[in-house]
Structures are given as C-alpha cells and as structure tokens.
Amino acid sequence: MEQNETCSPDQGSTDVLGHRCLFTPPHLVNAIAQSAISTSADSLTLAPGAIQQLQTFSTPSGNSQAESDAAYEDELRKQELLEISSQLARAAEEDPIPSEFTNPGTYRKVYNLQFTKHPSSFPGSLWRKENDPRSDDEAVNSLYDSMGVVYKFFSVAFNDNNIFRTYTPPVGIVHYDFYFPGAFFHIPYPDDGTNRHTAIICGDGWANDPWNNGASLKNFNGLFGNFAASLEVVAHEMVHGFLHAVCKLKLDKEPGVVNEHLADVFGIMCEQFSKDQTVFTADWLVGEDLIAPDWKGVAFRSFKAPGTAYRLSKEPFKVQDGDDAQVAHMDEYLKGEQDKGGVHINSGILNKAFFLVATRLAETLGEKYKYSWTLAGKIWYTAFTAELSTMKMAADCDVRTWAARTYSAAKRKLKLEKEVCEIVKGAWGDVGITVG
Ligand SMILES: [Zn+2]
Numbered sequence: 001m002e003q004n005e006t007c008s009p010d011q012g013s014t015d016v017l018g019h020r021c022l023f024t025p026p027h028l029v030n031a032i033a034q035s036a037i038s039t040s041a042d043s044l045t046l047a048p049g050a051i052q053q054l055q056t057f058s059t060p061s062g063n064s065q066a067e068s069d070a071a072y073e074d075e076l077r078k079q080e081l082l083e084i085s086s087q088l089a090r091a092a093e094e095d096p097i098p099s100e101f102t103n104p105g106t107y108r109k110v111y112n113l114q115f116t117k118h119p120s121s122f123p124g125s126l127w128r129k130e131n132d133p134r135s136d137d138e139a140v141n142s143l144y145d146s147m148g149v150v151y152k153f154f155s156v157a158f159n160d161n162n163i164f165r166t167y168t169p170p171v172g173i174v175h176y177d178f179y180f181p182g183a184f185f186h187i188p189y190p191d192d193g194t195n196r197h198t199a200i201i202c203g204d205g206w207a208n209d210p211w212n213n214g215a216s217l218k219n220f221n222g223l224f225g226n227f228a229a230s231l232e233v234v235a236h237e238m239v240h241g242f243l244h245a246v247c248k249l250k251l252d253k254e255p256g257v258v259n260e261h262l263a264d265v266f267g268i269m270c271e272q273f274s275k276d277q278t279v280f281t282a283d284w285l286v287g288e289d290l291i292a293p294d295w296k297g298v299a300f301r302s303f304k305a306p307g308t309a310y311r312l313s314k315e316p317f318k319v320q321d322g323d324d325a326q327v328a329h330m331d332e333y334l335k336g337e338q339d340k341g342g343v344h345i346n347s348g349i350l351n352k353a354f355f356l357v358a359t360r361l362a363e364t365l366g367e368k369y370k371y372s373w374t375l376a377g378k379i380w381y382t383a384f385t386a387e388l389s390t391m392k393m394a395a396d397c398d399v400r401t402w403a404a405r406t407y408s409a410a411k412r413k414l415k416l417e418k419e420v421c422e423i424v425k426g427a428w429g430d431v432g433i434t435v436g
Pocket of ligand 1 (some may be wrong): 236240259
C-alpha cells in the first residue's frame with residue numbers, strides 16, 4: 001500500500017498565480033448566465049454591472065489568450081498579491097491579536113472593504129473583532145459567526161485549535177465588489193515565510209442593487225445570494241487555507257481535485273455540525289442556500305449523487321454546460337484543461353466515496369457513529385494531517401494516493417477494526433479506486 005505514497009514530501013507550491021478557488025466554478029456561472037439570458041426578457045432584469053460580472057467570471061482566463069497577455073496578467077497579479085499582502089501586514093500591526101487571548105489561532109477580525117476591491121484598499125475598515133458586540137452590517141456578522149463555527153468544529157471534532165498552523169488566522173473581508181459571485185482565500189505572496197497574513201474575501205453576489213439604492217433584485221432574486229452569508233462557502237474557503245497551511249496542496253490537476261474534495265468534505269461537515277445533522281438527516285448538498293429561490297432544486301454540488309445538483313439546459317437532458325457535470329466514478333474522470341483539470345468536476349468521485357464511507361459506518365456501527373465527523377471525518381482528517389509510513393501529505397498528492405492515505409490512516413494510524421477498514425476499501429472500490 002505505502003508504495004503508492006511516494007510523492008515528494010513537503011514540496012512547496014510555486015504556481016500561486018491565478019490559482020485560487022473562487023468557490024463558484026466558471027461553468028456553473030456560465031450555465032446560470034446562459035439560462036438567465038435565454039429566459040424571456042420580460043421576466044428578467046439584470047443590472048448592467050451584474051451582466052458584466054457574469055461575463056467576466058464565466059470566461060476562463062488564460063486559455064485563449066496570447067502568451068504575452070498571460071505574462072502581463074501574471075505580472076499584474078503578482079503586483080496585486082504583493083500589495084494585498086503588505087496591506088494585510090500593515091493592518092495586523094495596527095490591530096494586533098491581544099497577547100492575553102487564549103487561542104490566537106482562532107482570533108477573528110472582520111473588515112468592510114466597502115466595494116473598493118482595489119488591492120491598495122485592503123483589508124478595508126475593521127468593523128468587528130473578537131468579542132465585539134454585533135455590528136449593524138449583517139454580512140460582517142454572518143462572516144464572523146461562520147468563522148466561529150469553523151473554529152469550533154475543528155476544535156470539538158479533532159481537538160485542533162490552530163488550523164492555520166504557522167500562518168496568522170485569516171481576517172474576514174466583506175463587501176469586496178458589487179455582484180461578485182464568489183469568495184476566495186488569500187495566501188501570502190511571496191509565500192516564503194516573510195509574510196504570514198491570510199484573508200478570506202467574500203463577494204456580495206446579488207444581495208443588493210447599487211444602481212437602485214441597494215434594493216434587492218427582484219427577478220431570480222439576483223441569481224446569487226451574499227457569499228458571506230453561507231457557512232458552506234466560508235468553511236470551504238477556510239479549509240483551502242488549512243490545506244495550504246498543512247502541506248501547500250496544489251489547486252490544479254489531480255492535487256486540485258483532492259483539494260476541492262477536502263474543502264467540500266470539511267465544509268459540509270461544518271454545516272452538518274452547526275445544524276446537528278446526522279448522515280441520514282443531512283441533505284449532502286453544497287451551496288443550495290446561495291442560489292436564488294427561483295431556481296428550484298439547484299445546488300452547486302451533490303455528495304450523494306454527483307452530477308444531479310443542477311439542471312439548467314433545455315430538454316432533452318444531457319451532460320453539457322447547462323447541467324451539473326460532476327462525475328462519480330473513475331471511468332468518467334474528465335481529463336483536459338477545463339476547470340483547471342476538472343477540479344470541481346472530478347471531485348465528485350471522491351465526494352461520493354466519502355458519502356459512502358460516512359453513511360455505511362453509521363448504518364453498520366449504529367447510533368454512536370451517526371455523525372459524519374465522528375469516524376469518517378476523523379479518518380479523513382488523520383489521512384491529511386498525519387505522517388503515514390513516515391510520509392507527510394505532499395503538495396502534489398494525486399487522487400489514488402489520497403485514497404490510499406485514507407485506508408492507511410484507518411488501518412495503520414488509527415488502528416481501526418477490520419470492519420471499518422473494509423468499509424473504506426469498499427467505498428473506494430465502488431468509485432473505481434483499488435486500495436489496500
Ligand atoms: Zn474550492
């Protein structure tokens with residue numbers, strides 16, 4: 001088994017430029033944009049800024065551009081990242097974490113960027129820090145509360161009170177840009193230890209219409225809700241930061257698939273934890289609370305049945321841009337450049353395996369294991385954070401190595417009984433991966 005775990009340990013990620021998860025995959029924004037545009041004009045009024053955001057967001061960058069453009073974009077991006085990093089360092093100096101705070105790794109500060117997304121404006125003004133009373137801005141409060149749930153979840157479930165390791169806990173930033181249909185995690189640049197300041201940045205979606213005195217948009221409720229208001233979004237993005245802090249796990253190709261999978265797994269466990277849901281009562285959907293109520297039955301992803309979370313194309317149904325393209329078996333693994341190597345598409349295979357492990361453990365072992373994090377989550381957490389056969393998780397860990405690590409974690413690290421190990425092995429087998 002361990003011979004699969006031969007990725008070079010602790011290899012740093014060097015290609016941070018342009019590689020970050022925006023939560024909303026471009027193909028989903030594109031599907032919603034196309035579907036909205038093809039809907040009768042009478043029933044749809046999108047503000048000009050919203051249409052522009054949809055177009056920008058749904059156009060994959062880089063692929064069709066000349067190399068000189070790409071190089072120029074990289075240079076621009078470097079400058080932006082440098083500026084953001086130095087602004088975060090400045091803000092941290094202005095408002096340091098009090099030395100008497102017991103768990104500095106979980107200290108929260110939420111800033112309001114007031115829609116001035118320019119790097120020199122980061123992080124905006126500090127609106128709420130740890131133990132402050134509620135702010136009069138609901139996005140600030142939502143992000144503050146969700147960050148608290150994430151910290152509490154890792155503390156209660158895994159006794160981990162410092163998920164960002166040697167980095168500072170991220171500052172939260174809301175009101176990044178009007179209509180921005182996403183959220184992302186800022187990793188310091190350069191990431192060489194000289195700057196340890198991170199941030200989680202949330203867009204407002206279509207929570208309000210700046211062209212109409214902040215009124216909420218009527219039709220389709222503006223497509224997307226405020227990303228700061230979704231625990232799953234906040235948890236998913238914070239977990240990207242956790243994954244980076246532990247092993248600089250890459251965000252594209254196969255390691256990117258593992259990365260998206262783990263962000264979804266720990267994200268959905270946070271949601272189940274906050275709602276006290278068991279593996280049987282949970283909906284196993286990601287992002288269902290973010291899509292406007294008019295789009296019935298639409299979520300971003302489904303753990304239970306990858307590929308069925310949304311269906312926006314016209315009849316007859318077929319897998320294309322307008323429908324959930326996630327796959328659930330290695331036979332269907334999408335190769336190619338799309339979605340940075342299908343990171344949000346192939347992650348369905350791994351998500352399905354986790355769903356199977358969590359539900360089968362609860363079915364087989366009973367009441368004590370009805371929560372996903374009690375055992376399945378513990379195996380996944382251990383597979384990611386522990387040294388297995390003297391191998392740390394590698395930055396370029398591929399899909400099969402990841403599967404092998406979960407089996408190793410169950411069998412050799414946690415020394416779980418054979419029945420449990422067989423369930424892990426069986427679930428991976430069901431999605432086309434042999435372990436053990
Ligand atoms: Zn992600």
